[in-house]
Amino acid sequence: MTDGFLHGTVHTAGADMQAAVSADRDTLALWQGLTPLGRNEFICWVDDAKQDKTRARRIARTCDELHEGKKRPCCWAGCIHRTDKPPSAWQQAVLIDKKAT
Template identity: 35%
Template sequence: MTTADVKSRFEAKLLRPAKAGNDTTWAFVVLPKDASEPLPRRGRTTVEGTINGHPFQATLEPDGQQSHWLRVSSELLEAAGAAVGDIVPIELAPVKKEPEPDIPVDFEEALAASPEAREIWNKTTTIARVDWIHWMTSAKQVKTRAKRIGDACDMLAAGKKHVCCFDPSGYYSKAFRAPEAEDI
């Protein structure tokens, strides 16, 4: 694994989300502020590390409180020999190079229909693309998501390389937060 020199080590309790939807097999951890502070950004950021000694790579989500939270999949729980309620050692470091985000199908189709937007999209940085996609996919309603995709294509076609008016940390807009934990 290739990581930056900054590593955070801490212990945390694996929590079950109170509103997990149809998938109740995952858990999460809210990072302590001192583990989140050295990360390169308050928005989505990718890290590599270990949980209970098992290596993983994941994208941390902003918690709206200038920190991050980590979604722990059922596969990672099993591989790490851990369960909801366990207190586990975690080690994290930011990756040296943020991986390219997956482009949602609906946005890919919109880019295909707008060569001007596609041209600027291809000239943006990886971090800018992460923020664009996060802005679109964080919409709570299908209608809002569709509008954001249209707006993104319009802004990109106009030459904007960064999404405007979007707080990727959720701190100022309170748009993001860690899940509420179920009482265990």
């Protein structure tokens, strides 16, 4: 984190996300005010996008949601990459084991 941009507990924001968040001083301040876990959730959600246009849309939505006062991405089950806690039963079944519910 030598660049001064704060990342998540597990994930590091990509250059595109860093540029979008840093482009506006207020957005950057809101980002820096999140907990490391909150930043991690947003980064994981953005990184989970399969297409570039979805990723770009999620980055823009991250900036919007920060201004709406959100601390985590809306409708996101949570990061399954964390090692400090096991995934929930739902995360394990649906996101990791890919079982239909």
